[in-house]
Amino acid sequence: MSDLLEPAGQRTDRRLERQRSADDPNAITVRDVTRRFGDTVVLDGVSFDVAPGSFTAVTGPSGSGKTTLLHLLAALDHPDSGTIRVNGIDVVHLHQLTRYRRREIGLVFQLHNLVPRLTAEQNVAMALFDTGLGARQRKARAVDLLEQVGLANRVGAKPPTMSGGERQRVAVARALANGPRVILADEPTGSLDDDSAGSVLDLFEALRADEGVTVLAVSHDPRLNARADRLLRLADGRIAPVGGS
Amino acid sequence: MTFLGLIFHNVAARRLRAVLTGLAVAIGVMAVVALGTLTLSLKESATGILKVGNADFTVAQKHTDSLLNSLISTDDMAKVGKVEGVGRSIGALIELDTYDAGHPGVIQVGLDPDAQDPFGVVILQGRSYTAKSDDEVMLGYVLAQSIHKGVGDRLTIDGHTYRVTGTYRTNISFGNSTMMFPLPVLQGRYQAAGQVSLGFVKVAPGANKKAVAKAIDRAFPQLATVASESDYGRVDNTLVLISAANTGGGILAAVIAISGVLNTSLLSFFERVREFGVLRSIGWSRRRIIALVLGEAVVVSLAGAFVGLFLGWGAINLLQHQAQLRGVFHPVYDAGIFGRSLYFAFGVAFVGALYPAVRAAFLSPLEAMRRE
Known part of the structure; x- marks a missing residue:
């Protein structure tokens, strides 16, 4: 899994760096986050920390707010109250959301x-626009990532001709394209058979172990929950640790 | 893949739609090219008369709807010839009549034989008519070829039969499609005794052309001097109307083309809402999404413009062979018209695709990804 986090030639984003606090040792810090949709409170004062280099699974029944939580972490949605820090960046008050999604998370x-x-290689390379890399560098990086996720022989294949597991591994390669320190995954193995799910989970495990990437996945899937080194359970808009460290 | 490559790739992925949109732009460009060339050519034909016989300026009746309706008395023309600084003045009667179904608008010129040389007439075959003959005519060589008449042949127009005494060419292209009679003959046929349509003035050596023209304008308030295309509107509103028709046609063509691009871009937007949401969620900036949508529209529009140029050229060729335009429409191809076609294509792409592009850029990634 070498060089997954080092897209050569990519420019440092100074605006984003100015937003980063060095005081937060966690990869993810969530404090008193509340999110309502009308009268429905989906997340009710949720707080938790995620250590760097960990593989955390967030589980819970349907409608418990798992996906909402993921969207808040990805800055695709805003909480009504509370604070969220990812890699030391205050996501709630951040203006450079596009840069954040491009550089900090996958x-x-x-x-x-x-x-x-688009082919698998082109799909991965799509995430590399606006990074300062030239077309050749983008292609080389995409091919390298696809090799790393075990799809060296499927570089030119288009999604409709690929299996579910292959497509999900392409999606993981795309998420890794900009070398993020945090991967946020929404039911990444939910629609995969055992072999495909196993290969995706192996990939997450390798990222965590070899590269120190923090993986947070929301999932119903017991196969994923069994591989995570920490499990958080959401119920009634609140979070409670159910196992792990 | 480069960004441009991605744009081409996306266009190629929806070939049929791209072709249909390109066709809408092509029709618009065709209209711009054909109308523009037609307008320019008719202007050239109309203003070409100003260059007859290398005259310094033309004199016509002020404020007529058409130059052909101008009437000046031969007495006034004689007085114009005596204005200080005028070296030579020639009066000519110009009338339009039908020769046959294939030549519904033949320009007839009434001119004294001794005025032919200063008028720029060069006899190619035969001889000139005589001043007092009432059954002789000369033909511009293009018209002679078109109606298959030569020296010695007879032709009938407006119920009168004439014998062709010669063929000629002039220094203006549409003059070669005219027929020429002794001045009194044409004046008699059109009940215009003692009148001409236009006067052609050459100033004396050393005289100031503008000063002489001003002197004529002052001395003859019913007349106007025309030295350039910009003066043309003083004596003929036709060019203004032609230009207005061209502008109107261009606007109509733009509306059609913009509708085509807007329709396609909106359809594409609705089909790709989820894709735009994903692109935003993986870090694409709004600017890049706008560039993608606009870029796709520009590629299709430029391809349409290229096809439209050829269609326009074909349309001009068709128009050229229309009987109603024979003799007065000699295509003048101007690089500016082709440049305007490119501007048209860019403009159509920008205006047509801007709204879908902005909508795509400002989609909420979350809402977009929820769309099926």
Whole structure:
């Protein structure tokens, strides 16, 4: 898994660096986060920390607020109150949301969300625009990432011709394209068979172990929960540790 | 893949739609090219008369709707010839009539034989008509070829039969599609005794052209001197109307093309809402999404413009062979028209795709990804 976090030639984002606090040792810090949709309180004063280099699974019944929490961490949504820090960056008050999504986190969706008309390599390279890399560098980086996730022979394949596991691994490669320190995954193995789910989880494990990447996945999937080194359970909008450190 | 490559890739992925949109732009560009060339060419034909016989300026009746309706008395023309600084003045009667179904608008010029040389007429075959003959005519060589008449042949126009005494060319292209009669003959046929349509003035050596023209304007308030295309509106509103028609046609073409681009871009936007949401969530800036949507529209529009240029050229060729335009429409291809076509394509792409592009850029990534 070498060089996964070192996209050569990528520029440092000074605006984002100015927002980073060196005082927060956690990869993710969530404090008293509340999110309401109308009269429904989906998250009710949720607080937790995620240590760097850990693999955390957030579980809970449908409608418990797992995906809402992930969206808040990814700055795709805003909490009504509370604070969220990812890599020391205050996500709630951040103005450079696009830069944050591009540089700090990698998002993996349940339905992979690949562009069907583009090849695997092109899908991964799509995440590398606006990074200062040239077309050749983007391609080389995308091919390298696909090799790292075990898809060296599927670089030119388009999503409709790939299996569910292959597509999800392409999505993981895309999430890794900008060398994020945090991967946020929404049911990444939910629609995969055992072999495919196993390969994606192996990948997360390798990222955590070899690169120190923090992985936070929300999931119903017991296969994923069993591989995580920490499990958080959401119920009634509140979070309670159910195991692990 | 470069960003430009991605744009081309996206366009190619929806070929049929791109072709149909390109066609809408092509039709718009065709209209711009054809109308623009037609307008320019008709202007050239109309203002070409100013260059007859290398005249310094033309004299016509002020404020007529068409130069052909101008009437000046031969007495006034004689007085114009005596204005200080005028070296030579020639009066000519110009009338339009139908020769046959294929030549519904033939320009007839009434001119004294001794004025032919200063008028720029060069006899190619045969001889000139005589001043007092009432059954002789000369033909511009283009018209002679078109109606298949030569020296010695007879032709009938407006119920009168004439014998062709010669063929000629002039220094202006549409003059070669005219027929020429002795001045009194044409004046008699059109009940215009003692009148001409236009006067052509050459100033005396050393005289100031503008000063002489001003002197004529002052001395003859019913007349106007025309030295350039910009003066043309003083005596003929036709060019103003032609230009207005061109502008109107261009606007209509732009509306059609913009509608095509807008329709396609909106359809594409609705189909790709989820994709735009994903792109925003993986760090694409709003600016880049706008550039992507606009870029796709520009590529399609430019391809359409290229096709439209060829269609425009074909349309001009078709117009050229229309009987109603024969003799007065000689295509003048101007680089400016082609430049305007490119501006048109860019403008259509920008205006047509801006709204979908902005909508795509300002989508909430979360809402977009929830769309099926």
